[in-house]
Amino acid sequence: MKKREINIGILGLGTVGQGVLKVLQENREFIEQKIYPKKIILKKIADKDKSKVLPDKGLYKIFTDSAEQVINDPEIDIIVETIGGFEPARSLIAQALKSGKHVVTANKEVIAQAGYEILSLAQKNKVHFLFESSVASGIPIIGVLSHSLTSYKPREIIGILNGTTNYILTRMSEDGSDYEEALKEAQEKGYAEADPSKDIDGFDTFNKIFILSAIAFRAKINLDNIYYEGIRNISKLDIEYARELGYTIKLLALAKNKGEELDIRVHPALIPQRHTLANVGGAYNGILVRGDGFGDLIFSGPGAGALPAGGMIVSDIIEIIRNFDSYNNNYNYFEVKKVKDFKETHSSYYLRIRVKDRPGVLAEIAGSFAQKEVSFLSVIQKGEAGEVVDIVFLTHLAKEGNVQEALKKVACLDCVVKICNAIRVVDI
Amino acid sequence: MKKREINIGILGLGTVGQGVLKVLQENREFIEQKIYPKKIILKKIADKDKSKVLPDKGLYKIFTDSAEQVINDPEIDIIVETIGGFEPARSLIAQALKSGKHVVTANKEVIAQAGYEILSLAQKNKVHFLFESSVASGIPIIGVLSHSLTSYKPREIIGILNGTTNYILTRMSEDGSDYEEALKEAQEKGYAEADPSKDIDGFDTFNKIFILSAIAFRAKINLDNIYYEGIRNISKLDIEYARELGYTIKLLALAKNKGEELDIRVHPALIPQRHTLANVGGAYNGILVRGDGFGDLIFSGPGAGALPAGGMIVSDIIEIIRNFDSYNNNYNYFEVKKVKDFKETHSSYYLRIRVKDRPGVLAEIAGSFAQKEVSFLSVIQKGEAGEVVDIVFLTHLAKEGNVQEALKKVACLDCVVKICNAIRVVDI
Numbered sequence: 001m002k003k004r005e006i007n008i009g010i011l012g013l014g015t016v017g018q019g020v021l022k023v024l025q026e027n028r029e030f031i032e033q034k035i036y037p038k039k040i041i042l043k044k045i046a047d048k049d050k051s052k053v054l055p056d057k058g059l060y061k062i063f064t065d066s067a068e069q070v071i072n073d074p075e076i077d078i079i080v081e082t083i084g085g086f087e088p089a090r091s092l093i094a095q096a097l098k099s100g101k102h103v104v105t106a107n108k109e110v111i112a113q114a115g116y117e118i119l120s121l122a123q124k125n126k127v128h129f130l131f132e133s134s135v136a137s138g139i140p141i142i143g144v145l146s147h148s149l150t151s152y153k154p155r156e157i158i159g160i161l162n163g164t165t166n167y168i169l170t171r172m173s174e175d176g177s178d179y180e181e182a183l184k185e186a187q188e189k190g191y192a193e194a195d196p197s198k199d200i201d202g203f204d205t206f207n208k209i210f211i212l213s214a215i216a217f218r219a220k221i222n223l224d225n226i227y228y229e230g231i232r233n234i235s236k237l238d239i240e241y242a243r244e245l246g247y248t249i250k251l252l253a254l255a256k257n258k259g260e261e262l263d264i265r266v267h268p269a270l271i272p273q274r275h276t277l278a279n280v281g282g283a284y285n286g287i288l289v290r291g292d293g294f295g296d297l298i299f300s301g302p303g304a305g306a307l308p309a310g311g312m313i314v315s316d317i318i319e320i321i322r323n324f325d326s327y328n329n330n331y332n333y334f335e336v337k338k339v340k341d342f343k344e345t346h347s348s349y350y351l352r353i354r355v356k357d358r359p360g361v362l363a364e365i366a367g368s369f370a371q372k373e374v375s376f377l378s379v380i381q382k383g384e385a386g387e388v389v390d391i392v393f394l395t396h397l398a399k400e401g402n403v404q405e406a407l408k409k410v411a412c413l414d415c416v417v418k419i420c421n422a423i424r425v426v427d428i
Numbered sequence: 429m430k431k432r433e434i435n436i437g438i439l440g441l442g443t444v445g446q447g448v449l450k451v452l453q454e455n456r457e458f459i460e461q462k463i464y465p466k467k468i469i470l471k472k473i474a475d476k477d478k479s480k481v482l483p484d485k486g487l488y489k490i491f492t493d494s495a496e497q498v499i500n501d502p503e504i505d506i507i508v509e510t511i512g513g514f515e516p517a518r519s520l521i522a523q524a525l526k527s528g529k530h531v532v533t534a535n536k537e538v539i540a541q542a543g544y545e546i547l548s549l550a551q552k553n554k555v556h557f558l559f560e561s562s563v564a565s566g567i568p569i570i571g572v573l574s575h576s577l578t579s580y581k582p583r584e585i586i587g588i589l590n591g592t593t594n595y596i597l598t599r600m601s602e603d604g605s606d607y608e609e610a611l612k613e614a615q616e617k618g619y620a621e622a623d624p625s626k627d628i629d630g631f632d633t634f635n636k637i638f639i640l641s642a643i644a645f646r647a648k649i650n651l652d653n654i655y656y657e658g659i660r661n662i663s664k665l666d667i668e669y670a671r672e673l674g675y676t677i678k679l680l681a682l683a684k685n686k687g688e689e690l691d692i693r694v695h696p697a698l699i700p701q702r703h704t705l706a707n708v709g710g711a712y713n714g715i716l717v718r719g720d721g722f723g724d725l726i727f728s729g730p731g732a733g734a735l736p737a738g739g740m741i742v743s744d745i746i747e748i749i750r751n752f753d754s755y756n757n758n759y760n761y762f763e764v765k766k767v768k769d770f771k772e773t774h775s776s777y778y779l780r781i782r783v784k785d786r787p788g789v790l791a792e793i794a795g796s797f798a799q800k801e802v803s804f805l806s807v808i809q810k811g812e813a814g815e816v817v818d819i820v821f822l823t824h825l826a827k828e829g830n831v832q833e834a835l836k837k838v839a840c841l842d843c844v845v846k847i848c849n850a851i852r853v854v855d856i
Contacts, residue, residue, distance in 0.1 A: 023579050033646065033761050034578050132576065138723060140576030147575060148560065148568030150462050151451050151742035218461065276728060279704055284723070294739055295566060295712075295730035300704060302723035311722055314579035326754030333461050 003077075006035075006321050007043040009070035011092060012083035013052050016106050016133070019310020020080055021045075021055055031314065035321045044070045071096050078320055080313060081105040090114050097121045097129065104316040106133040106309055112207035112223055115214065119331050126327045130316035135208045136161055136285040138301040138308030140315070145215045146330050149289065149297075154216045156290040157255040158428060161208040163283035163303035164192045164199035165231050165251040169268075170281040173239050173248065179232070191283050191304070201230035202251065202266045209253035213264050216289070217257050218334055221264070225339035228266035238352060238421050241382060241392050242270045245350070248278040252426060261340040269426040270350050276300070277428060288428065343401030348377070348425040351393040353410065354417040357385055361415045365391075368413065372406035374398040388417050394425065431505075434463075434749050435471040437498035439520060440511035441480050444534050444561070447738020448508055449473075449483055459742065463749045472498045499524050506748055508741060509533040518542050525549045525557065532744040534561040534737055540635035540651055543642065547759050554755045558744035563636045564589055564713040566729040566736030568743070573643045574758050577717065577725075582644045584718040585683045586856060589636040591711035591731035592620045592627035593659050593679040597696075598709040601667050601676065607660070619711050619732070629658035630679065630694045637681035641692050644717070645685050646762055649692070653767035656694035666780060666849050669810060669820050670698045673778070676706040680854060689768040697854040698778050704728070705856060716856065771829030776805070776853040779821040781838065782845040785813055789843045793819075796841065800834035802826040816845050822853065 010017055024031070024042065032039065043062060045054075050065045067083075070076065071092060079096040081103060083089045090110045096103050098121065105111070110118065111134055122129035132142045136159070145154075160166050164186055171182035183200070186192035198204050206228035213219060231251050242249050247270035256263040271278050276298050280286030285303030290296050302308040355361045362379065369375070375396050382390040395403070403422070411419050438445055452459070452470065460467065471490060473482075478493045495511075498504065499520060507524040509531060511517045518538045524531050526549065533539070538546065539562055550557035560570045564587070573582075588594050592614055599610040611628070614620035626632050634656035641647060659679050670677050675698035684691040699706050704726050708714030713731030718724050730736040783789045790807065797803070803824050810818040823831070831850070839847050 027579055027581055030581055031579055036760060138725060140572050143576040144568050144572065147747060148571040148740070148743055150746045151455055151459055151739045153455055153458055274707070276704055276707055279702070279707070291739075293735040295733070295736060297566060297727070297729035299725070299727055301725035305723070307721040308723060311579045311719075312576070315576055318578045319575060322756050322758070323754070326751070326756075328750050328754075330750070332464060 002325055004037060005039050005041050006078060006324065007041045007076045008078050008080060008317065009044045009046070009073060009076040010042070010080045010082065011046050011067050011070055012081065013045060013047040014082060014084060015306045016309045016313070017047070017082035018055070019306030020082060020313050022306065023310045023314045025056065031318060034318055038321050038324065040317065040321070043076050044073055046070045067092055071099065076101060078102045078104060078317060080317070081107055082313070083107070086110060086113060093118060094121060097125050097127055100125055100127060102128040102320045104130050104313050104320065106131070106137065106313060108134040108204070108207040108211060112210045115211065116220060116334065123329050128320045128323065128327070130319060132316050133309045133312035135211050136287060136301065136303050137305070137312055138303065139285055139287060139299045140312065141212065141287050141299060142215060145212070152291045152294055154289050154291050155257050157209070157212055157216055157287065158277065158426070159209060159212065159253040159287040160250050160277060160280050160285055161253050161287070161303070162199050162205045162251060163285060164196060166280065166285070166303065167191045167283045169231060169234065169239070169249055169251065172234070172236050173243070174281070176236055178236055179234060200232060202228040205251060205253050205266045209255055209264060209266055213255040213262060214334065216255070217262060217337065219262060219337035220334040221262060221337050221339055226264045226266070227342040229268070231268050233421055234268055234423070235421065238423060241352065242350065243273070245270070245394065246273050247271060247425065248273050249423065250277065254426065258340065261338045263340045263345050265342060265345065267424055269424045271426050271428055275428050343399070343404070345400045346397045347400060347403070348397050348427070349393070349395040349403055350423045350425055351395065352390055352420040353393065354388055354390050354420050356415050356417060357387060357389045358415065362391070364413055364415055365410055368409045369395070369406045372402040374403055374406050390420060430753055432465060433467050433469050434506060434752065435469045435504045436506050436508060436745065437472040437474070437501060437504040438470070438508045438510065439474050439495050439498055440509065441473060441475040442510060442512060443734045444737045444741070445475070445510035446483070447734030448510060448741050450734065451738045451742045453484065459746060462746055466749050466752065468745065468749070471504050472501055474498045495520055499527065504529060506530045506532060506745060508745070509535060510741070514538060514541060521546060522549055525553050525555055528553055528555060530556040530748045532558050532741050532748065534559070534565065534741060536562040536632070536635040536639060540638045543639065544648060544762065551757050556748045556751065556755070558747060560744050561737045561740035563639050564715060564729065564731050565733070565740055566731065567713055567715060567727045568740065569640065569715050569727060570643060573640070580719045580722055582717050582719050583685050585637070585640055585644055585715065586705065586854070587637060587640065587681040587715040588678050588705060588708050588713055589681050589715070589731070590627050590633045590679060591713060592624060594708065594713070594731065595619045595711045597659065597662065597667070597677055597679065600662070600664050601671070602709070604664055606664055607662060628660060630656040633679060633681050633694045637683055637692060637694055641683040641690060642762065644683070645690060645765065647690060647765035648762040649690060649765050649767055654692045654694070655770035657696070659696050661849055662696055662851070663849065666778070666851060669780065670778060671701070673698070673822065674701050675699060675853065676701050677851065678705065682854065686768065689766045691768045691773050693770060693773065695852055697852045699854050699856055703856050771827070771832070773828045774825045775828060775831070776825050776855070777821070777823040777831055778851045778853055779823065780818055780848040781821065782816055782818050782848050784843050784845060785815060785817045786843065790819070792841055792843055793838055796837045797823070797834045800830040802831055802834050818848060
């Protein structure tokens with residue numbers, strides 16, 4: 001007889017783990033109809049902090065501070081890993097898969113750094129490993145790429161994948177806040193952690209675009225070759241000047257299938273104000289998937305939060321239960337692909353350069369750029385004439401390495417006070 | 429031994445059927461990797477027009493003008509129905525399911541009018557019945573609602589689900605074209621059919637919102653109780669006035685879960701200009717799914733076309749092949765739900781009323797509306813003073829039945845020349 005009661009064990013009761021509990025409790029009836037005649041039984045919950053307040057008294061009797069105890073429970077069918085971070089999460093997931101348990105996780109770091117290994121472990125043990133909430137938690141992009149866009153050859157993915165930085169940039173753009181003010185506000189509202197560096201410096205987005213690239217292009221890629229850069233250098237002045245030029249600044253993840261190579265990178269970018277992605281504000285995420293002949297498919301939705309993330313994890317649990325008695329490997333192949341050397345990629349640039357306000361400056365700067373084959377689309381002097389002025393340049397497409405070398409040279413020119421900022425422009 | 433070669437039969441080689449052929453041919457390698465070690469074999473293609481030009485000479489030997497011959501081929505595993513329209517498509521689908529074949533279709537009319545019956549026929553015969561491309565073809569909304577948002581209780585769906593009308597309204601809005609001009613242009617570009625009434629009058633959108641409501645709310649509803657209205661009455665003047673008020677006019681499908689009842693309807697509506705859905709232009713479709721605590725999930729993508737529709741059909745074929753040796757019923761229950769009587773629903777209204785330009789007119793009109801509990805948010809006189817002028821009213825939320833009765837009364841007032849238009853306002 002087929003198993004009717006499916007036992008769940010949860011590892012880690014942070015924001016996401018609590019979200020899972022909340023969704024399981026609040027939508028119990030709705031969920032049970034979907035998996036009928038099967039039933040979800042919450043068998044064990046582990047968190048190293050035994051003093052954690054649980055939403056329901058009855059849960060204390062299944063609460064433990066030992067993850068091992070959950071993993072080793074032979075009756076548990078599905079492990080939900082919501083600890084976060086690389087270790088011990090990776091080891092616990094591996095251990096669970098090896099002991100024949102299905103696993104659901106939101107852990108982008110584990111998947112980015114050990115995903116191929118974990119997927120093949122799942123395959124070997126014929127168990128499901130699902131991770132919908134690891135990228136853009138409220139947007140079911142993994143499911144869409146894995147199940148719905150399967151006949152579709154994605155050519156390009158462009159994403160706003162981090163809620164924290166998008167919240168900060170939106171505040172800076174809409175209220176004219178400084179970066180520091182906006183960060184503080186994000187921390188107060190719970191959108192940014194006390195140490196926000198993983199978000200701010202682009203590391204979180206970097207993990208996510210790796211996951212999307214691997215799945216969309218079915219590519220085996222070396223994570224270390226992906227360039228990433230965060231938003232610490234974006235000032236409200238840049239946001240203002242960008243707006244005057246018709247652009248909005250976002251932290252973008254880009255992944256382009258160039259046949260033999262993939263162009264994958266994370267950096268802030270000016271994108272056209274009128275594009276749907278430019279209007280993805282606050283802690284929301286947005287993703288564009290472009291395929292030859294298929295047009296642009298755009299998703300926007302909550303990028304974080306207990307309910308969106310918890311809800312997606314529970315959807316993964318439901319998917320496993322519905323396929324409990326069968327096993328399909330959705331990730332049966334990955335083709336080795338090279339990530340294009342970042343220096344060899346091409347971008348247009350927004351440059352803000354502070355110069356001494358005297359004749360001949362523009363000729364000198366333009367000359368240095370021209371030597372590196374970087375030419376300008378527009379040049380606008382900003383602010384009042386005085387001893388120094390800022391000049392904003394928009395460049396034509398140029399090779400990344402060339403722009404970097406030109407910037408080094410220009411920074412040394414006597415007429416240049418400072419390269420205030422250099423931000424790529426992406427005309428989506 | 430498990431079956432390796434999966435035989436496909438295609439019924440109907442219109443735009444969508446041709447799209448299926450194109451995707452199968454162009455992405456053959458990509459698709460085969462996804463279903464390895466299984467293989468897709470195109471076994472038979474039927475179209476009543478034997479003179480149809482096929483994209484590949486080799487296909488002529490599997491081409492027939494008899495749908496029956498395809499359905500009755502015992503070797504065929506999956507039938508792709510791309511004939512369109514209600515009959516004979518419904519009968520052919522039913523016949524295929526009864527003979528144990530899986531079915532993929534893009535046919536919204538069949539699903540809207542006979543979906544429950546067809547789904548239970550599929551269930552009885554333990555075969556897959558997939559229909560992703562029936563709604564907003566390039567947006568995988570059926571898959572998302574069926575597989576990814578399963579723990580998620582959608583409260584509301586708002587959609588722009590018809591590419592033809594969205595193309596016409598976009599042209600009218602962006603180029604200031606008349607309705608007739610825009611329709612002609614849509615026909616020339618292949619976005620509208622020679623007889624465009626199914627699109628223009630909202631029937632197509634009506635079928636689609638029924639499908640989305642049934643799946644999102646797991647509801648068994650009576651199709652006949654859904655109100656729908658098209659865009660024939662929208663003039664470029666209304667589009668202009670709406671813009672001045674901060675709105676864009678779209679043909680909207682709305683479905684709200686109100687517990688015991690569902691409020692489902694299709695009509696043109698003024699929506700806030702800055703909302704993402706207002707920026708879904710041309711032949712694109714857009715869908716918003718709102719859930720308590722989950723925020724807004726928005727999708728936009730191509731709403732029609734050979735490749736998006738054909739691509740989604742092929743994705744459905746891949747999904748069936750991946751689950752070929754197992755059967756999961758994703759639609760195991762539907763709960764009977766009442767569609768709220770349209771007269772009992774509430775809307776705000778944009779009203780354009782042509783009146784004789786003389787004192788006391790406003791008091792008279794306002795009085796008639798007030799008797800029916802319809803009050804105004806704003807009143808603006810349009811155009812030069814003269815014998816007659818147009819007045820644009822925005823109302824507060826009012827009961828649909830009351831607005832209709834008030835409009836009838838107002839139309840009979842001596843000071844009123846004509847009710848030029850009455851369009852609902854949806855503040856998304």
